[in-house]
Amino acid sequence: MHISGNTIFIPGATSGIGLELALALHAKGNEVIVGGRRTDLLAQIVAANPAIHAVQIDTxxxxxxxxxAHKVITEHPELNVLITMSGIMHFEDWSKPEGFLATAEATVTTNLLGPIRLIAAFIEHLQTxxxxxxxxxxxxxxxxxLQVTxxxxxxxxxxxxxxxTLRLQLAGTTVKVSELQPPSVATDLVPGxxxxxxxxxxxxxxxxVIGLIETNPDAREIQVERVKFLRYGEARGDYDETVAAVNHLDPHGK
Structure with a gap:
């Protein structure tokens, strides 16, 4: 993805990483459409940034x-970038028989089915x-x-x-696939x-992130330095120690 000259749709961009990434990409010379469920937040974003567009969406x-998808493609036929930002994160305790199933199902619906459905809705257009x-x-x-999630x-x-896998399947098309891999970032994703x-x-x-996109537009994985500790524990040969550090355990998981 080139850093400028794109038309970008970011569902899940009414707060946190999504919103700040939308603003930063707009500042780099892209047309940006933000998506979210709450029309009041979308209206606030557009009022503060009149050149940014907004579409209501529940992923x-x-x-x-x-x-x-129909609205975005119809109103912005130059759309060439989809960033599947929407996501939720909740604490769960699977050692207890009650209390985790509904949260787990909601997480799968938002974090996995949401991106799958978004890609399905836009893939035909993107290939044009x-x-x-x-x-x-x-x-x-x-x-x-992380043990609690x-x-x-x-x-x-x-x-x-x-x-x-999508990168393999789309290798013969005009569509590239990149994966943004955040570490823990100071947002309201979970309390505290x-x-x-x-x-x-x-x-x-x-x-x-903007610097990484700018210097390496063909990057398959967009990794800030802080995430590499998590990303490469197994490759370094210290996976158990990495898990222990993240979860404040000893290397034996106690």
């Missing part, structure tokens, strides 16, 4: 995705563009699990392998994360 709803990109969003936790870890691992000393400041994350 847990197949009908909403279809309607939004001379230079297109699907940017998926996984996580460092796709590679090193099993469904989140699993969906992000699935997004990683989906990205790898914004204040966490372990979370990367949001502005630093966005600046580094």
């Amino acid at each position: 847990t709803s197949p009908d909403s995705i279809s309607q939004a 563009r001379p230079d297109a990109t699907i940017m998926t969003v996984s996580s460092g936790l796709a590679f090193t699990p 099993p469904s989140y870890n699993a969906t992000k691992a699935a997004i990683h392998m989906l990205s790898e 994360q914004r204040e966490s000393e372990f979370a990367m400041p949001l502005d630093e994350f966005i600046t580094e």
